[in-house]
Amino acid sequence: MFSPKNLLIHLFFVIICVGMLLNDVQNTGLMWNMLWALLALDFAILVRQNNHTASKLLITPFWLFFYPNTFYILTELVNLQFTSTALWESNSLLLFMLYVPAILFGIMAGVESLEAIFKSYNVKFYGLRLLIIGSLSLFASYAIYIGRYANIRSWDIFTRPLAVLNNMVAAMSWDTFPFIFGFTLIQIMVLVFAVDE
Numbered sequence: 001m002f003s004p005k006n007l008l009i010h011l012f013f014v015i016i017c018v019g020m021l022l023n024d025v026q027n028t029g030l031m032w033n034m035l036w037a038l039l040a041l042d043f044a045i046l047v048r049q050n051n052h053t054a055s056k057l058l059i060t061p062f063w064l065f066f067y068p069n070t071f072y073i074l075t076e077l078v079n080l081q082f083t084s085t086a087l088w089e090s091n092s093l094l095l096f097m098l099y100v101p102a103i104l105f106g107i108m109a110g111v112e113s114l115e116a117i118f119k120s121y122n123v124k125f126y127g128l129r130l131l132i133i134g135s136l137s138l139f140a141s142y143a144i145y146i147g148r149y150a151n152i153r154s155w156d157i158f159t160r161p162l163a164v165l166n167n168m169v170a171a172m173s174w175d176t177f178p179f180i181f182g183f184t185l186i187q188i189m190v191l192v193f194a195v196d197e
Helices: 002-024 028-049 053-066 066-079 088-121 124-148 162-170 177-194
Strands: none
Touching: 002 028, 002 088, 028 053, 028 066, 028 088, 053 066, 053 088, 066 088, 066 124, 066 177, 088 124, 088 177, 124 162, 124 177
């Protein structure tokens, strides 16, 4: 759990969050999204380092619960109103240099967590990896849509289960198709590039 790489990943998280706090970044949701992405990675690492099948199977749903947050962080791009001056004004440049690493952090946590899951369950056949990537991307895109547009958060599964269920059913329409399909393709592309054959 505490390999040099994992410690550096946690250090990156702290550095980005401290930078945001010191520079009074108003979007605290970005830090929360980074935390959820980090939790997905941490649960995947726990699965990978666990030798007992029953424990792996018990921990894996926690990884799956937090995994959609790793790509959800991409939706923070809509909050980048300062981008037209990002490279010309120091305040905008500073925000840009905090937002971009935060978004990349979330995506890379997702990539790294899936690789850890593949290693943990010894998934070597590339065709199976692609099937898992496609299914996981579709699931995560659906969850991202619900989180972004229905304003449902992960913990609402426990605090407002009926609202979650209603929004899940409502999200099954042609109106949601472009978003879910687009996000699925983005994730598949990133994961195919990043995950070993």
